[in-house]
Amino acid sequence: MPAFLARAPAAPRDYAACSGCSLCLLVCPMWRGSHDPRLTPEGLAKGLQSGATVRELAAPIVACSLCGACDPVCPERIDLSGLIMDLRLRSANSLPPNSPQPAVIVELSARLHQAAGAAPAAGVVSRSAPVLLPGPELRADPALLARVQALLGLAVFDDDGADIALALELGVEIPQQRLHGFLDSLRGHTIVAADGLLLRQLRRWLPGSQRMGLGPALSTRAAVRSNLVPSDLYVIEPRAFHGDYERMVGYYDRLQRETGCSLSLDLQRIAIPAASSGLAQKLGLAAGDDVQAKWMLQGRKPARIVVESLADRAAFERVCDLPVVHLAELGEDPQMMQKFRHAFG
Numbered sequence: 001m002p003a004f005l006a007r008a009p010a011a012p013r014d015y016a017a018c019s020g021c022s023l024c025l026l027v028c029p030m031w032r033g034s035h036d037p038r039l040t041p042e043g044l045a046k047g048l049q050s051g052a053t054v055r056e057l058a059a060p061i062v063a064c065s066l067c068g069a070c071d072p073v074c075p076e077r078i079d080l081s082g083l084i085m086d087l088r089l090r091s092a093n094s095l096p097p098n099s100p101q102p103a104v105i106v107e108l109s110a111r112l113h114q115a116a117g118a119a120p121a122a123g124v125v126s127r128s129a130p131v132l133l134p135g136p137e138l139r140a141d142p143a144l145l146a147r148v149q150a151l152l153g154l155a156v157f158d159d160d161g162a163d164i165a166l167a168l169e170l171g172v173e174i175p176q177q178r179l180h181g182f183l184d185s186l187r188g189h190t191i192v193a194a195d196g197l198l199l200r201q202l203r204r205w206l207p208g209s210q211r212m213g214l215g216p217a218l219s220t221r222a223a224v225r226s227n228l229v230p231s232d233l234y235v236i237e238p239r240a241f242h243g244d245y246e247r248m249v250g251y252y253d254r255l256q257r258e259t260g261c262s263l264s265l266d267l268q269r270i271a272i273p274a275a276s277s278g279l280a281q282k283l284g285l286a287a288g289d290d291v292q293a294k295w296m297l298q299g300r301k302p303a304r305i306v307v308e309s310l311a312d313r314a315a316f317e318r319v320c321d322l323p324v325v326h327l328a329e330l331g332e333d334p335q336m337m338q339k340f341r342h343a344f345g
């Protein structure tokens with residue numbers, strides 16, 4: 001495993017520190033899509049400073065994609081995406097007791113409580129072995145999951161915390177027993193997690209642990225890295241990137257220097273997710289769109305798009321005719337990749 005795995009995060013500050021500098025607007029997909037000052041991290045922070053209630057701030061709380069792009073740009077080091085996750089939780093908790101809840105939230109809540117009461121799974125992975133937390137999208141593609149495992153040489157952890165990751169996203173209370181059981185089972189392992197939001201929280205919950213995102217884990221493999229070429233557009237999974245920005249920016253700088261590929265990091269497109277969507281879309285209450293994927297391609301002519309996240313692969317496949325491949329697929333067929341490099345490199 002590479003040496004950029006662990007460091008304690010700096011203590012974040014809260015909304016009271018917002019100076020109104022507006023830098024966060026530059027990177028926020030909510031603002032870019034709406035140009036409504038209420039739909040911004042600054043609008044949220046200023047609303048809270050003025051005593052706005054969670055209900056009055058519902059629009060940005062729901063619209064935020066939790067991409068995390070605002071966190072590294074804030075000069076006051078406010079944990080903006082963490083603030084929005086807390087507000088989501090508070091807004092769910094502030095509903096009157098008999099309010100109708102979307103079915104996905106009811107089901108998830110039941111699943112979390114069931115897992116909290118269940119005995120921990122018998123360990124098939126030894127305590128110090130590195131483990132893979134694939135998440136539901138990768139589990140739904142067994143061939144790709146097998147390829148990831150073969151490239152990384154990692155065992156899949158039975159309990160990959162998918163329910164916890166979804167609860168973080170949707171603002172659902174995680175029973176303490178469930179959370180502690182999950183974290184206890186991970187202690188001592190080096191963790192590779194596909195879900196960037198879960199990885200971001202693991203950095204806080206298990207500060208001394210060795211952990212990394214699926215993208216960096218795969219792109220350090222020679223079989224993968226050697227197949228990245230200058231005509232590729234490499235799309236970073238944004239939540240893992242922004243959640244550990246100080247180290248990850250150096251990692252991706254090196255990747256770009258060594259392979260020549262372009263990255264989804266330039267100017268205001270600071271690794272904003274192609275598949276960005278807010279809570280309403282995740283709950284099926286609003287139509288999704290692929291604005292981010294289209295925007296990332298503006299003014300660019302890559303021969304191929306390489307993604308770390310399967311959600312981004314689906315988004316780019318919807319908006320363009322270019323080949324879109326997951327990183328793990330780069331290491332798949334050396335002969336085919338050799339041909340590709342010859343043709344486009």
Ligand code: SF4
Nearest residue numbers: 028064065067068070
């Ligand atoms: S997490 Fe992303 S969408 Fe949400 S406020 Fe920050 S930049 Fe905007």
Ligand code: SF4
Nearest residue numbers: 018019021022024074
């Ligand atoms: S970047 Fe930070 S300090 Fe500046 S407006 Fe946004 S939240 Fe406030």
